[in-house]
Amino acid sequence: MDSGVFFTTYQADMALRRTPLQKLRLALFILFVLVFPFIGNNYGVFLMNQIGIATIGALGLNLLVGYTGQISLGQGAFLAVGAYTAGVLVTKLGVPWYVTLLIAPLFTAFVGAVFGIPSLRLKGLYLAIATLAAQEIIIWIVTHWDSVTGGVHALVVPPPMLFGVPINRDRYFYWLIWGTVGFTALTIANLLRTHYGRAFVAIRDHDIAAEIMGIDIFKYKVLAFALSSFYVGLAGALIAHWRSIVTWERFTIDVSIVYLAMIIIGGLGSISGSLFGAAFMTLLPAVINNVGMAFKDVFPRLEEWIPYLQQALFGLIIILFLIVEPRGLHKFWQDLKNYFKLWPFSY
Amino acid sequence: MDTFIHLTVSGLTNGLILALAALGFVLIYKASDVINFAQGEFLLVGAYFIYAFIVQFGFPWPLSLAFTLLLAVILGVLVERLVLRPLIGEPIISIIMATIGLSSLLRAFVSMIWGNVPRSMPPFIPSQPVRLGPATVTADRLWAVAIAVVILALFTVFFRFYKEGIAMRAVADDQQAAMSMGVSVSKIFAWAWSISAVVAAIAGALLANIVGVGPELASFGLHVFPVVILGGLDSIPGALLGGLIIGLIESYVGGYIGLGLHQVIAFVILVFILMVKPYGLFGQERIERV
Numbered sequence: 001m002d003s004g005v006f007f008t009t010y011q012a013d014m015a016l017r018r019t020p021l022q023k024l025r026l027a028l029f030i031l032f033v034l035v036f037p038f039i040g041n042n043y044g045v046f047l048m049n050q051i052g053i054a055t056i057g058a059l060g061l062n063l064l065v066g067y068t069g070q071i072s073l074g075q076g077a078f079l080a081v082g083a084y085t086a087g088v089l090v091t092k093l094g095v096p097w098y099v100t101l102l103i104a105p106l107f108t109a110f111v112g113a114v115f116g117i118p119s120l121r122l123k124g125l126y127l128a129i130a131t132l133a134a135q136e137i138i139i140w141i142v143t144h145w146d147s148v149t150g151g152v153h154a155l156v157v158p159p160p161m162l163f164g165v166p167i168n169r170d171r172y173f174y175w176l177i178w179g180t181v182g183f184t185a186l187t188i189a190n191l192l193r194t195h196y197g198r199a200f201v202a203i204r205d206h207d208i209a210a211e212i213m214g215i216d217i218f219k220y221k222v223l224a225f226a227l228s229s230f231y232v233g234l235a236g237a238l239i240a241h242w243r244s245i246v247t248w249e250r251f252t253i254d255v256s257i258v259y260l261a262m263i264i265i266g267g268l269g270s271i272s273g274s275l276f277g278a279a280f281m282t283l284l285p286a287v288i289n290n291v292g293m294a295f296k297d298v299f300p301r302l303e304e305w306i307p308y309l310q311q312a313l314f315g316l317i318i319i320l321f322l323i324v325e326p327r328g329l330h331k332f333w334q335d336l337k338n339y340f341k342l343w344p345f346s347y
Numbered sequence: 348m349d350t351f352i353h354l355t356v357s358g359l360t361n362g363l364i365l366a367l368a369a370l371g372f373v374l375i376y377k378a379s380d381v382i383n384f385a386q387g388e389f390l391l392v393g394a395y396f397i398y399a400f401i402v403q404f405g406f407p408w409p410l411s412l413a414f415t416l417l418l419a420v421i422l423g424v425l426v427e428r429l430v431l432r433p434l435i436g437e438p439i440i441s442i443i444m445a446t447i448g449l450s451s452l453l454r455a456f457v458s459m460i461w462g463n464v465p466r467s468m469p470p471f472i473p474s475q476p477v478r479l480g481p482a483t484v485t486a487d488r489l490w491a492v493a494i495a496v497v498i499l500a501l502f503t504v505f506f507r508f509y510k511e512g513i514a515m516r517a518v519a520d521d522q523q524a525a526m527s528m529g530v531s532v533s534k535i536f537a538w539a540w541s542i543s544a545v546v547a548a549i550a551g552a553l554l555a556n557i558v559g560v561g562p563e564l565a566s567f568g569l570h571v572f573p574v575v576i577l578g579g580l581d582s583i584p585g586a587l588l589g590g591l592i593i594g595l596i597e598s599y600v601g602g603y604i605g606l607g608l609h610q611v612i613a614f615v616i617l618v619f620i621l622m623v624k625p626y627g628l629f630g631q632e633r634i635e636r637v
Contacts, residue, residue, distance in 0.1 A: 065440065071439070071440050071443065118618065118621055118622055121621075121622070121625055122621055122625055124439045125382055125439055125443070126576075126621060126625055128382075128439075128440075128443055129572050129576060129617070129621070130617075130618060130621050132569070132572060132614075133572075133573075133614040133615075133617045133618045133621075134618070136569070136611060136614040137611055137614050137615060137618070140607075140610060140611035140614075144606065144607060253569070257447055257451075260440075260444060260447075261444065261448075264440070264441075264444055268440075305459060307458075308455045308456075308458045308459045309455070309459075311451050311452075311454060311455035311458070312451070312452055312455035312456065312459070314448070314451050315447075315448040315449060315450070315451030315452030315453075315455065316448070316452055317448075318444055318445070318447065318448030318451070319430055319445055319448040319449065319452070322434060322437070322441050322444060322445050322448070323430075323433045323434065323445075326437065326441055
């Protein structure tokens with residue numbers, strides 16, 4: 001029986017997936033993602049696309065909040081920057097859509113770095129309030145800069161073309177979205193193994209100790225804001241191309257809160273946790289909606305209550321997770337694995 | 348000149364109501380270092396309670412106000428006991444998220460009971476126009492100003508001369524030291540939350556009288572941040588002055604510049620203050636250097 005995991009080479013120790021079981025689970029997950037569009041129905045594929053985009057955004061936010069310890073309430077606004085940049089580039093300037101998938105994240109990274117500058121002097125609560133201001137200011141600019149963003153009206157983005165074929169169906173988009181999820185997860189997992197990633201974690205754990213050990217806090221904090229916003233901008237650009245309509249209502253403060261809830265419920269500072277959280281927060285409203293519709297004949301008022309039930313459960317689940325299991329679904333998953341590792345002799 | 352006076356008066360009255368909302372916020376932060384993102388929802392709940400008692404149950408307004416304040420006390424104590432007490436000692440992001448979750452929960456309950464449609468409220472405070480020199484204001488705004496000033500004055504006195512007020516300041520300064528001097532910290536936390544809920548309920552009742560009740564009252568919660576950052580997160584005079592300044596600036600910007608800029612100017616000021624003087628006008632500075 002295993003009494004621990006031991007490595008005989010450095011390569012094995014530094015690998016992303018270190019045990020056969022981990023490799024098997026990853027392989028099964030990838031297989032599931034590859035097979036899903038052929039077996040799932042339209043609604044399932046639509047939900048999977050939503051989960052994929054939410055995962056990219058949650059991974060980006062987790063890099064900033066979970067790994068670097070900088071609280072951000074501006075996620076929704078950075079998504080908006082990505083989405084509007086992509087949308088405006090395609091509609092106003094005629095830039096090919098695949099190029100916007102690079103430019104929009106880069107521009108969002110720049111905006112994120114600018115709003116990361118206050119982190120030089122602020123931390124914790126004050127930084128959270130500064131990012132809240134960033135959220136309000138960016139959304140105000142988006143809704144008032146009529147000539148570029150269309151103001152409060154929707155910006156209509158034409159469907160992306162690939163080899164003369166429009167990618168306008170959820171099933172086609174699925175591959176683009178989940179390919180990007182793979183890219184995001186892989187780059188972030190690798191980033192965390194470099195000295196940049198270790199510097200981020202050191203800043204999170206104790207900023208003063210990190211500075212004494214020779215980490216330039218300001219540089220790494222701004223870098224964390226920029227990198228995190230890069231991925232968020234990528235998610236925003238995907239939203240613009242997939243939904244083909246960009247409106248400011250999709251990027252309000254509520255969206256920032258949903259993303260924060262994703263990484264808290266999934267697990268701060270965990271890549272698989274970001275996926276769990278994104279899936280959980282995307283499926284929760286869908287499940288409530290379906291259950292509510294199923295019971296609407298029994299309880300006639302239920303149908304109009306569905307949005308409020310979603311809102312109430314959202315709040316309740318955040319509070320319950322924080323009180324009962326602050327480390328999120330990721331911790332549940334770890335406990336489950338540990339339990340079965342030594343099963344049936346769990347002590 | 349008339350416009351100027353008109354803008355000044357409306358800015359001052361808005362600012363005082365903002366200051367009241369900010370006061371509840373500051374009280375909680377002072378006593379327990381918790382930032383309450385649900386302050387706007389406390390206000391919302393207070394407004395709907397008084398609406399329910401006056402319009403739906405038909406009680407006279409003094410009785411309704413008394414019931415509303417009683418319910419606010421209960422709400423404050425419940426929130427402290429059930430949500431915040433288990434989170435003592437947790438990192439700041441947990442506490443921020445818990446109050447955000449609470450705000451979502453409260454808003455959902457209000458919508459479930461009263462729906463999402465804004466309703467007008469028969470004024471229980473007289474609201475006929477009053478001439479004030481060259482400007483005209485409605486009487487309910489003057490009442491709001493008077494009530495806000497009285498409450499702010501009461502709290503200044505409370506914190507200076509009363510045993511509970513001094514105990515609250517002691518807890519805010521150093522919880523362990525306060526505990527060793529025989530102050531019950533958990534009781535102080537319950538006090539802070541219930542007082543804060545009461546103040547929010549009063550602000551909610553005043554707003555209900557001026558603009559009616561509706562779910563958008565909760566947006567006052569986010570508006571409070573520029574006020575408290577400007578004044579200093581742990582300062583009651585700061586909440587008053589911050590509220591007045593933000594109220595005036597919003598009023599002038601809305602009146603003279605327009606373009607919807609008044610919706611965002613407070614947040615621009617907020618960023619500026621955070622860059623230049625993060626602890627605000629009167630906030631206690633906690634300097635940490637490497």
